[in-house]
Amino acid sequence: MENVEKMTAVMASFVGYSGKILPDDVTAKLKELASKENAPLAKTIYETMFKNQELAKELNRPSCQDTGAIQFFVKCGAKFPLIGELEQILRESVLRATKEAPLRHNSVETFDEYNTGKNVGKDVPSIFWEIVPGSDKCEIDTYMAGGGCTLPGKAGVLMPGMGYEGVVKFVMDIMTSYGLNACPPLVVGVGVATSIDVASLLSKKALFRPLGKHNPNERAAKTEKLLEDGINKIGLGPQGMGGASSVLGVHIENSARHPSVIAVAVNTGCWSHRRANIVWNGDLSFTVTSHKDYKYE
Ligand code: SF4
Structure with a gap:
């Protein structure tokens, strides 16, 4: 289905992007805190963090090597057209982002102790639902929960x-x-x-x-x-x-x-706080609130 493919492709791109570029407010706050430090070691560490972020952007690499276990917090309108397909879309988006971004393999099956190599496993990615009556929008917070x-x-x-x-x-x-x-x-x-x-x-x-x-x-x-x-x-x-x-x-x-x-x-x-927010409308247009420079390409 065309709409399912569109949402999956955007979510895969968005998850991958959010692993590389920190949210605007986190970047601004890190800069504010760095400007208040006088200790040489603290200043050097902040400089290294900012250099690290520049290189992540330039080289298209993750902000931190630990891209975490992926979690989604969903506030989905009861009238959102892809509500029934959403879990499948989010799971597939993680599979694609793992290859395309790429993301580190962080899903180990508990008790069986093997890494799935795909960032999906039993109930991973975690998906937490809230249903919003009467709405056709779907707001998704994504999070990379590092170790x-x-x-x-x-x-x-x-x-x-x-x-x-x-x-x-x-x-x-x-x-x-x-x-x-x-x-x-x-x-x-x-x-x-x-x-x-x-x-x-x-x-x-x-x-x-x-x-x-x-x-x-x-x-x-x-x-x-x-x-x-x-x-x-x-x-x-x-x-x-x-x-x-x-x-x-x-x-x-x-x-x-x-x-x-x-x-x-x-x-x-942590300082590499990779959370991101995207709001989908019923016609599958969307707005990203956490990263002003995000563009789907
Ligand atoms: S705590 Fe955050 S910055 Fe540190 S290694 Fe884990 S994900 Fe990376």
Whole structure:
């Protein structure tokens, strides 16, 4: 079917592109943080990162060699014409991007311990669905979940009485123990919810929020700021080699919860934060919001 082929081809190109070119807001934030560094080593590391990005563009190579396990977060209108074919389209787009981009082979079948060599496997790419009633649009966030930046991920349910101080301690404990492994400066996604399943999903969704935007709840936004200041004070700096800034941003997403518990989860994104956003219309025209220079060729 012509439309299926069109969407598959664009998504394959878009996934490959997003592995090579960082989102506009991430590039801008890295430049801002670099300009605030005085330590010679931190400055050199930022210069190396920017040189690395230029070469990725020039040589058509990935931004980081670890192109991650691919994840899609889909907000699909119930009237989007390819809703029934979408899972097949996204899976096929990963197969094609793996060859065409190319992407590193990052899908190992759990328990059987072999690499499929295709970046697809059982339930990989991960596809998370939200259905939007009445709409014919389809918004897709793509994410390359690298090994290092996935490593600090953790979720738990805090004891009654631990409160929001417990949430902050939970996040800070992870940052002081594993933050280093995730190639800072980091995007820190925090989910605060009623159970670990909801908190975990929210902490990943928090990584897709554009940098510089805050939780609409004033207290949550204040907690984001306090955490950002606290994590910066650890002094991780770029690549964990020391410096003024440790984070690109701290984003909290929350749901209501059972009165006696607070579930909290953390997901981290690294400096090579390869997330991208594309919005499809019902007539299969599309808009890319994360990368202004993306063109389908
Ligand atoms: S944490 Fe990010 S930058 Fe570091 S190796 Fe993994 S994907 Fe690459």
